[in-house]
Amino acid sequence: MTKPAYWPVRYTDRHGAQDVVFESDGREVIRATIRGVLFEGDTMDDLGALSGEPPEQAFSFFDGALCSCLLEWEVPIPVEVRGSGVRPAVLHCALRLGAPAGPRKGLDAETLTTLLRLDGREYRNADDQDDFEDALHEVQRQLPRAARLKACVSCAWSDYHPVGHGLMGGLACFRDVKELYRQVDGKHGPHGIFAVWPSRTEFVQETWLCGEFEHRVADRGYRGPFPYRRL
Numbered sequence: 001m002t003k004p005a006y007w008p009v010r011y012t013d014r015h016g017a018q019d020v021v022f023e024s025d026g027r028e029v030i031r032a033t034i035r036g037v038l039f040e041g042d043t044m045d046d047l048g049a050l051s052g053e054p055p056e057q058a059f060s061f062f063d064g065a066l067c068s069c070l071l072e073w074e075v076p077i078p079v080e081v082r083g084s085g086v087r088p089a090v091l092h093c094a095l096r097l098g099a100p101a102g103p104r105k106g107l108d109a110e111t112l113t114t115l116l117r118l119d120g121r122e123y124r125n126a127d128d129q130d131d132f133e134d135a136l137h138e139v140q141r142q143l144p145r146a147a148r149l150k151a152c153v154s155c156a157w158s159d160y161h162p163v164g165h166g167l168m169g170g171l172a173c174f175r176d177v178k179e180l181y182r183q184v185d186g187k188h189g190p191h192g193i194f195a196v197w198p199s200r201t202e203f204v205q206e207t208w209l210c211g212e213f214e215h216r217v218a219d220r221g222y223r224g225p226f227p228y229r230r231l
Helices: 132-142 175-182 193-199
Strands: 005-013 016-024 030-034 037-041 060-062 065-067 069-076 079-081 085-087 090-097 110-118 121-124 147-149 171-173 202-204
Touching: 110 132, 121 132, 132 147, 175 193
Parallel strands: none
Antiparallel strands: 005 016, 005 069, 016 030, 030 037, 060 065, 069 090, 079 085, 079 147, 090 110, 110 121, 171 202
């Protein structure tokens, strides 16, 4: 069993700020205690209180999940540099969750910012990217040509469902069926992603990493290369 990861997080809302620690299994569980209340979810924009009725006077909620707040945290991500080996880097993340826009309308804003610090330099995602897939593709494009992220999002054995995914997670790992996944050539047909999807090993977060990591190549799976090519 993989050990959980612990992320130092700065939580800020209209009541003030608090430094807390988030625990994650790197797959589908994120949990933390904020102001004495235990929260849990499978993504940072869907954290719900586990202690009965949400304490509305201390937090803001939409559909049972935290909103009207800012979450800031750091995740270590190794970067492989050709000729220099693997270098440690830190991904600084900031997620601003807006206020409810109305019934069945979601939040009025949700903004993700990621900034990778490597060897004294910074690489930041664009302002119009609202999930970890797009943000990390943009970070990779800014890195020197010899540098490559080592994380599940850039792994040869991971893929997304064609229907789409949320802010983070929802990335399927196929490490236990590598030969089957190597044959994926699109959406449909006997070798389409729909056909192999039930054989996935598990879901993982984009920033997770296991011992079976291999860099993604251009012709692998449904979603193609990492980073993907701009249109």
